[in-house]
Amino acid sequence: MQDDTSRPRLADLGIGTGPYPRGQHNAITDVAGVRVGHATVTAAEINTGVTAIVPDALSAGCRSVPAGLAVGNGYGKLVGATQITELGEIETPVLLTSTLSAFRVADALLTEVLAQPWHADTTSLNPVVGETNDGFLSHIRQRPITADHVHHALAAAASGPVAEGNVGAGTGTTALGFKGGIGTASRIVTLNDRSVTVGVLVQSNFTGTLRIAGVPMPAAHMLPDPPAETVGNSCMIVVAIDAPFDGRQLNRLARRAIYGMRGVGADFANGSGDYAIAFSTAGNGTEAARGWAGEHPADADLSPLFHATMLAVEEALINSVLRASTAYGPEGRVAHGIPIAIVRQRLRAAGATALE
Known part of the structure; x- marks a missing residue:
């Protein structure tokens, strides 16, 4: 895993939040009741892993x-997708x-969940597993x-700060010509006098020309060697929200998450499997305790949350690249971590950062 002290997040570069502040950890875990765990697998020419959002x-x-x-482009293997669409859960x-x-x-x-005592009599269960292709940096066929x-990933799931970059499911991914990986971010929105937190976690593995705060960061100009290839060319986005959205409203939120990819320069190539899953933690009586009186927000009030979701996705995707360090794969393949000094230089030259 990378030295976290040497690779900044977007906030550390002096880039603002837009109209909605970041949460305490600027992570999906800022949504109460959401935990994240990773299992990272590295060996000879193997860079892969698992990330659990619980x-x-x-x-x-x-x-x-x-x-x-939401499906931006269905070139992927999202296990459990049709039941999410059908039942909204x-x-x-x-x-x-x-x-x-x-x-x-x-x-x-399935084995882990069915082992829970309350599933002793369960005969049908829909596991949800997303993926991207890490075959550039890992012997994927193994x-x-x-x-x-x-x-391990489930047992390690915790609240608080979330490891990013070369970790878990992001260990072997590449994005926008650089080393990609896991990224996360959050925003807080005031909706009808209630505070709503939306958090995002991404697994980035797609092509395009990176933009940070609107400033182009072309890998071909910033790296000494040719940019990393992206095999499979995909992105998984998971959105959590603590407002009592129903399945239909969460479909709408997930679509905005896909839209956020374009803000960082995604080109949505033919072979890209781009998916977003959005879920609500408000249930089991908690929405009444938080002042929602068991009702869903009105559609007419959702625009700020749509905007906040897109901003959080953009930041999470950028964090996935900023926090990722150079990795080496089979046959001498290299995915370079984005050069932070050049990023700072380009942001300063464009007047995009508040830091000198």
Whole structure:
């Protein structure tokens, strides 16, 4: 894993938040009741892993939470997608991994969830597993992810700060010509006198020309060697919100998350599998305690949350690149971490940063 002290996040570069402030950790875990865990797998020419996003609301008293799905381009293997669309809910944590390991991860996730006492009589369960292709930096055909890795990611899930860059499901990904990985961010919106937190976690692995605060950061000009290739060319986005959205509203929120990719320069190539899953943690009686009186927000009031979601996605994607360090794969392949000194220089030259 990279030295976190040497690689800044977007906020450390003096880039503002737009109209909505960041949460305490600027992470998906700023949404109360959401935890994140990673299992990172590195070996000879292997760079891969698992990332688990765990809604604590899933429990004996709450077998599912409201959820929505948006597909930007369906070139992927999102396990459990059709049931999310059909029923507007998820029944398990959301796990992210490598493309060819998605099915092993789904089976292991089933084992973990069915082992809970409240699922003793369960006969049908919909595991949710997303993926991107880390084949540029890893021997993807080996499918090295095991049930132990899934168990570790779930057991390690915690609130608070979230590790980013070369970690978990982002260990072997590349994005926008640089090393990509896991990124996260959050925004806080005041909606009808209530504070609403929206948090985002991304697994970045797609092409295009990176923009940070609107400033182009072309890998071809910033790296000494040719930019990293992106195999499979995909992005997974997970959005959590603590307002009581229903499945239809969460579908709408997920679509805005996909739109956020364009803000950082995604080119939405033919082979890109771009998916967003959005879920609400407000349930099991908690919405009444927070003043919602069991009602969903009106559609007419959602525009600020749509905007905040897009901003959080953009920042999470940028964080996934900023925090990722150079990684080496099979056959001498290299994905370079973005050169931070040049990023700072370009931002200063464009007047995009408040820092000197």
